[in-house]
Structures are given as C-alpha cells and as structure tokens.
Amino acid sequence: MAFSTPHTAVVILNWNGLRYLQQFLPSVVANSSGCEIIVADNASTDGSVAFLQAHFPQVRLILLPENYGFCEGYNRALRQVQASYYVLLNSDVDVPPGWTIPILNLMESDAGIAVCQPKINAQQHPCFLEYAGAGGGMIDAVGYPFCRGRLFETLEEDYGQYNDVQEIFWATGACLFVRSEVYHTLGGLEPEFFAHMEEIDFCWRAQNAGYKVMYNGHSQVYHVGGGTLHKSNPRKTFLNFRNGLALLYKNLPARELFPTMALRIVLDWTAALRMLLAGQQGDAKAVLDAHLAVFRKRHYWRSRRKAQPHKSNFPYMAGVYRGSVVWAYFVRQKRTVQEL
Numbered sequence: 001m002a003f004s005t006p007h008t009a010v011v012i013l014n015w016n017g018l019r020y021l022q023q024f025l026p027s028v029v030a031n032s033s034g035c036e037i038i039v040a041d042n043a044s045t046d047g048s049v050a051f052l053q054a055h056f057p058q059v060r061l062i063l064l065p066e067n068y069g070f071c072e073g074y075n076r077a078l079r080q081v082q083a084s085y086y087v088l089l090n091s092d093v094d095v096p097p098g099w100t101i102p103i104l105n106l107m108e109s110d111a112g113i114a115v116c117q118p119k120i121n122a123q124q125h126p127c128f129l130e131y132a133g134a135g136g137g138m139i140d141a142v143g144y145p146f147c148r149g150r151l152f153e154t155l156e157e158d159y160g161q162y163n164d165v166q167e168i169f170w171a172t173g174a175c176l177f178v179r180s181e182v183y184h185t186l187g188g189l190e191p192e193f194f195a196h197m198e199e200i201d202f203c204w205r206a207q208n209a210g211y212k213v214m215y216n217g218h219s220q221v222y223h224v225g226g227g228t229l230h231k232s233n234p235r236k237t238f239l240n241f242r243n244g245l246a247l248l249y250k251n252l253p254a255r256e257l258f259p260t261m262a263l264r265i266v267l268d269w270t271a272a273l274r275m276l277l278a279g280q281q282g283d284a285k286a287v288l289d290a291h292l293a294v295f296r297k298r299h300y301w302r303s304r305r306k307a308q309p310h311k312s313n314f315p316y317m318a319g320v321y322r323g324s325v326v327w328a329y330f331v332r333q334k335r336t337v338q339e340l
Helices: 018-031 048-055 069-078 101-109 180-185 198-208 234-251 254-277 281-296 299-306 325-330
Strands: 008-014 036-042 060-064 085-089 113-122 137-140 145-147 165-167 175-179 212-223
Touching: 008 018, 008 069, 018 036, 018 048, 036 048, 036 069, 048 060, 060 069, 069 180, 085 180, 101 113, 101 175, 101 212, 113 198, 137 198, 175 180, 198 212, 198 234, 234 254, 234 281, 234 299, 254 281
Parallel strands: 008 036, 008 085, 036 060, 113 212
Antiparallel strands: 085 175, 113 175, 137 145, 165 212
C-alpha cells in the first residue's frame, strides 16, 4: 500500500540562495504532494525572504536571527517543526514527481531505519552521479568519505548500476530523510561542525545507537552542488579537514582510536604538502589549522562520550571499506567502487 505523507516536512535551509529558490523551489512545491514545505532562512540579505513572501505564501517561513551555518541552522529550525519525518533538502536540488514516496515507504516498513537518501544525479549533467551523495555514502578505514558512484573527483555515468536498496554508512545532507524522534534524541547535527561532514557524523552516531542508514535508488533527485563555498576555498578545506578528524575522534571505538587517528594525521599532512607544492598555501595552512582546532576543543571529548562509540563495530559496519581509498585511487588507479 502506498504511503501518504501528511506528517513529512521538507525543510530547506537558505542563506543568500535566492537564485536557487527561484529555480528549484517550484519543483519542490509542485512535486512534494502531502508534505509540508518549509524554508528556514539563515538571516539572508539577498532578498530571499521578500521573494518567498511574495511568490510562495503557501511555504512556511522560519526566520533565524543570524547565520548559524548548516548544522545549528537546521537544529534551531527543526525544533520548531512538528512532523514524523524531516527531509533536509538543499536549495539547489531539483525533484521529480513522487520523489518522496519510495523512501517513505521503505522507512515505514522498518522502524530500525533512521536515515535514508535517494540517488543523487548531477543537475547540469543528469546522466552522471553527483559528487555530494551519488549512490550512497561510504567511508574507508581511516575515515575518508566517498560514495558509490564517486571516488574523489571521478564521477560515474549513471546506467542504473545503483538502482538498488542498500544499507550504507552515511546519507548525504543534500537530501536526507530522517525520523524526527531520532534526530532530536541524538541531539541533531553537531553544531561545532558548522558545515561539511555533519551528516556523516550524524549517521555514525545513529548507527552507534543501533539504527540503520539506507539508500533507495528507486527515488532520484538532481543536485547542483557547491553553491555556498567553492571546493578550492581554504575555508572549505579547513572545515573538511577539521570535521573529518573530529568525527573520527568522536565516534571511533577506543581500540581503533589511536592507530586510526595517527595514520589519518599523517595522510592529512601529506595532503597539505601536496597543496603547498601546488602553490595552494592557503589550503595547506588550513589543514594544519584544522588539526589544531580539533585538539584544542574540549567539546569533542564530551561529544565522544555522548556518541556511544564503545558500541561501535567499526570497521565492520555497513558501508565501510576496510582498505585505504586514498591508496586505491592515487596509487592503484582505481576509479569506481566496483574496482575496490
């Protein structure tokens, strides 16, 4: 029996994303039958709020007093939303009719599923998987995330190889379905992350708490990606490397913590050296600043205790590649998940 969606809230967090709201919000409103559509605005200054008030009065607006970033922005907004399921949706995502139904049917069929994502294709090149989520998130033994359908900068053409239903390690924050009860029980997204890798941390904590994270390729959306920070921005480099190390510290079981962290630090510093030799001094400095930020912040120790890593079965959890994706990609020249 098909699942209707009156208790599902699609929540778009916006910060100066007027051009994306103009382009993609019409598809969300038209194609999300039965869902409440909400835009939470992070104190935009580009006319986003006026546009929504004038053209989409049916969309609920949550106005935040300042830019809290992705993590705390969603946390504050979702405290004001009553629904059984939240869909955290980026403003630069184009959705087709019925896109929510396969995922909600799957989640309704199994109360152990806390999080799920659809297949993510590139909006500009729909025949290819998209960087941010592709066919579902995986992680390697030292915490480098990748996707089914995307290894580093290599994106696979979509010929239906990921039209499956699969347990994964992490679901993309670009289009993340989550049970509201689980979201709030786990404390939402890590506010110290601000943005980037927050969904990996959340999904890891969910698994530590005994829940499953799923991918459903019977639903498909189209994502632009890179709309807030360009991938070569030192700020993005800082966030990625800080949050990447912090999520290991927060979530790894004790027996894995020291050896994994030590190897990850060596690999990160190697990456910083490559950046320096390539003339990317700002990015190289950002890596070192990121590591210092993790070890100076006592918050992550308190967060580690709450994340229950002692219950973790890492690296035997679903979606974990027990080798090094860095070695496989850069040394062994592997370009797809199937080749790993």
